[in-house]
Amino acid sequence: MNAKLDSGVTTRSVTRQTFDEVLVPTYAPAAMVPVRASGLDVWDQEGKHYLDFTSGIAVTSLGHANPELADALTKQLNTLWHLGNGYTNEPVLRLASALTEATFAERAFFCNSGAEANEAALKLARKYAHTKFGPHKSRIVSCLSSFHGRTLFTVSVGGQPKYTEGFEPLPQELNHIPYNDIEAARAAITDDVAAVIVEPIQGEGGVIPGNPDYLQALRDLCDQTGALLVFDEVQSGMGRVGSLFAYTQMGVTPDILTSAKALGNGYPIGAMLTTSEIAKYLAVGTHGTTYGGNPLASTVGLKVVEMMSRPGFMERVKEAGAKIMANLEKLSSDYPQVFGKPRGMGLLIGLPMAAEYQGRSKDYTKIAENLGLMLLIAGPDVVRLAPALVVSDEQIAEADRLMREAVEAFIAA
Numbered sequence: 001m002n003a004k005l006d007s008g009v010t011t012r013s014v015t016r017q018t019f020d021e022v023l024v025p026t027y028a029p030a031a032m033v034p035v036r037a038s039g040l041d042v043w044d045q046e047g048k049h050y051l052d053f054t055s056g057i058a059v060t061s062l063g064h065a066n067p068e069l070a071d072a073l074t075k076q077l078n079t080l081w082h083l084g085n086g087y088t089n090e091p092v093l094r095l096a097s098a099l100t101e102a103t104f105a106e107r108a109f110f111c112n113s114g115a116e117a118n119e120a121a122l123k124l125a126r127k128y129a130h131t132k133f134g135p136h137k138s139r140i141v142s143c144l145s146s147f148h149g150r151t152l153f154t155v156s157v158g159g160q161p162k163y164t165e166g167f168e169p170l171p172q173e174l175n176h177i178p179y180n181d182i183e184a185a186r187a188a189i190t191d192d193v194a195a196v197i198v199e200p201i202q203g204e205g206g207v208i209p210g211n212p213d214y215l216q217a218l219r220d221l222c223d224q225t226g227a228l229l230v231f232d233e234v235q236s237g238m239g240r241v242g243s244l245f246a247y248t249q250m251g252v253t254p255d256i257l258t259s260a261k262a263l264g265n266g267y268p269i270g271a272m273l274t275t276s277e278i279a280k281y282l283a284v285g286t287h288g289t290t291y292g293g294n295p296l297a298s299t300v301g302l303k304v305v306e307m308m309s310r311p312g313f314m315e316r317v318k319e320a321g322a323k324i325m326a327n328l329e330k331l332s333s334d335y336p337q338v339f340g341k342p343r344g345m346g347l348l349i350g351l352p353m354a355a356e357y358q359g360r361s362k363d364y365t366k367i368a369e370n371l372g373l374m375l376l377i378a379g380p381d382v383v384r385l386a387p388a389l390v391v392s393d394e395q396i397a398e399a400d401r402l403m404r405e406a407v408e409a410f411i412a413a
């Protein structure tokens, strides 16, 4: 063993600079290093406070270090961590029961991330089509600007070429069509299509809500051609838009739904939900993962579902979303040269940069962060807000104040 690791390895001093020295440079994290958080409050290494309107990219929806979740996880940590899929466990049985009771689905498959949930959905759709109709039915249709994860299959299905460049050769039989364009969907969804995958609200692609008529047209085209309709609700799901999943507000039910992110509030978990009829095509041995449905992740997921099912929870998400939206509309009308019209659903909100400031969303969020407000971007032209669903009116007012201060500094810079 390397003698340097004998002592102090867990307590050695580390800074943002250490990232550049020992991490693969796939990310460019902020200059500050967060060390502690509670609710929507975050503190960095220097003790500086930030109001978090990112939720770790729509993940910590019940707030950082949520005491009820910490309590449930701690109890499970002292009971049973992991067994592998040769055994089932009580938390996963309860979580699958809760998710199937709360949705159209009758069967659940668990994994560790959104990409893996989509990978499972796409593999299931291919298996279903091959077995039921034959190998000619293999094409997958997805939308331009969509994001479905970073495995080679999901990143290729995603509609952002910048993420696949240099990773070729890519999986075959994939088509990308413009989002919310019914005519393009009609032309693309033919008898050789195995699956259509779509985000009911595009998140990474700029916070663009799907048009219910469009989603219904996808449903009809899938029914006519025998393709499976997959809703990627990794970002839009788990209460983010004011219902457990967005599909219920859209009035369109998919064949397969994927979830991750807020399902674990920061504990890694992904889920693919579907009907019994479709699920049977992933028979024993056709797919799997070591950690999927592990007792720790399942315990957290179950507690999250339970907490989000409490009376008034979703109403408050909608109310908080409406308050933020009203503030942003005012902000954009006060600074029309900087911001366009805000859009979104519930607490997934995008604020586009106006023509004069195209490509500058990150510059704005960096200024806001210096002032103590953490914000996201959704591409170079959109500022994205995704605060924890438990955000208070005081925090909404504080974020508004900081966004206004930030815009003044942004214009002056």
Ligand SMILES: Cc1ncc(COP(=O)(O)O)c(C=O)c1O
Pocket: 057, 112, 113, 114, 115, 116, 118, 147, 148, 149, 150, 199, 203, 204, 232, 233, 234, 235, 236, 260, 261
């Ligand atoms: C809609 C959507 N699908 C899939 C993913 C990928 O999830 P993960 O990063 O957990 O693999 C994301 C992540 O941002 C997402 O927004």
